[in-house]
Amino acid sequence: MLLPTLPVTGSCRASVRIFLLIILLCCSGCTHLANDEWTGRDKAQHFLSSAFLAAAANAYAERQNWSPSHSAGFGVLFSISLGAAKELNDSRAGGTGWSWKDLSWDVAGAATGYVLWNTAR
Numbered sequence: 001m002l003l004p005t006l007p008v009t010g011s012c013r014a015s016v017r018i019f020l021l022i023i024l025l026c027c028s029g030c031t032h033l034a035n036d037e038w039t040g041r042d043k044a045q046h047f048l049s050s051a052f053l054a055a056a057a058n059a060y061a062e063r064q065n066w067s068p069s070h071s072a073g074f075g076v077l078f079s080i081s082l083g084a085a086k087e088l089n090d091s092r093a094g095g096t097g098w099s100w101k102d103l104s105w106d107v108a109g110a111a112t113g114y115v116l117w118n119t120a121r
Helices: 010-026 041-063 068-090 100-120
Strands: none
Touching (some): 041 068, 041 100
């Protein structure tokens, strides 16, 4: 018996990718979690570097003649991906531990970088 197929739109694919990323992060097998605070110098560094990376990647994509929506998506996802990779590196045995708080500041910084880049154009 064949199962009916549903049309898949671009937004549906993006939703599936985000869902899979969240599942991957939740099941990443981190060796230990960080016991850290919500504020501090480390969080400011996460926020500012993510904002810069999102704006820079957005600018790069625009200069490659990508559409504005693809440029924005690339900028934000590039920044968040680097933040997640850093946290994954921190979660190894000799690291400081995976920090959801750091990743939250990365996401906030990426969103801020996106907004600042698009309002400055």
